[in-house]
Amino acid sequence: MRRADRLFQIVQYLRGGRLVTARQLGDWLEVSERTVYRDIADLQASGVPIDGAAGVGYILRDGYDLPPLMFSRDEIVALVAGARLIRAWGGAGMARAAEEALIKIEAVLPPSLKTRTSQIEVHAIAPEMTEVVRARIDYLEAAADSRKRLSLTYSDADANPSERVVRPLGLWFWGKVWTLVAWCELRGDFRMFRLDRMADLHDLGDTFRQERGKTLKDFYRLMEEQGYRERT
Incomplete structure (x- = not known):
């Protein structure tokens, strides 16, 4: 790691209003504590408002913004x-x-x-995207963030509809298709719902709590154990 990158990382680790020791920084950056002490001293000398001392720990004062960054x-x-x-x-x-x-x-x-x-000749064109799907992505992302229980009508691959009440957990993008990862109260299990097969989507006015066995981490663990298969 370049020294400039290491100094940048130190500032990032010190954000958040918590005390961080030189040993912790050294472990994260894979350098010695002596190197951390030297880097901290250089940052302080350059005007970065870092408080603390060796053997105690360091903290970055609120309100500090980094100068413009250099990118490779x-x-x-x-x-x-x-x-x-x-x-x-x-x-x-x-x-x-x-x-x-x-x-x-x-x-x-x-x-x-x-x-x-x-x-940079890297471009993306999405003629399949519609304003309805775009709005649905934003709506579901916000619902997952605020843990709102949702009601929706979902059609499977054979166009058979079913009414669902779900706990939205996150969104997955598969190249051309977005899916909602959710806990389905009808099935009592995790399900993935294609956004373009949803209809009558609305929130139920209440929120859900994280429960053991029903979180996104639990879903990821299940996928690792069983491998992906479409669930609706």
């Missing part, structure tokens, strides 16, 4: 390509945020690197 070419490609993919395949809110992110990325780059963003 590979990092620029990854950021621009990712933003373009989300702009093409994400929800309406995601697409707007991706567009704003691209503007901000260019704003922090020096002139020598700004031209590279326009030269």
Whole structure:
């Protein structure tokens, strides 16, 4: 790891208002405590408001913002390509945020690197995306974040509809199809619902609590044990 990258990581680890020891930083960064002490001293000398002392720990004062960042070419490609993919395949809110992110990325780059963003020939086109699906992505992402129980009508691959009450846990993107990972109260199990097969989607006005065996982590563990198979 370059020293500049290590200094940046130290600042990131110190965010959040918690005390972090030099030993912890050394373990995370895979360097000695002596190196951490030297890096902390250099950061403090450059004006970064780090409080603390050796043997006690360090904390970053609230309100500190990093100066514009330098990106490698590979990092620029990854950021621009990712933003373009989300702009093409994400929800309406995601697409707007991706567009704003691209503007901000260019704003922090020096002139020598700004031209590279326009030269990155990685693009995404999504003719299958509709405004209905885009709005549904944003709606379900917000519902999963706030843990709102939802009611919906879902049609399987044979177009057979069924009424479901679900606990939205997260969204998965499969290249051309978005699916909702949820705990289905009808099946009493995890299910994945294609967004383009949903209808009559609305929240029930209440929220759900995380319960053992019904969380997204439990779903991931189940997928690792059994391998993916479509569940509806």
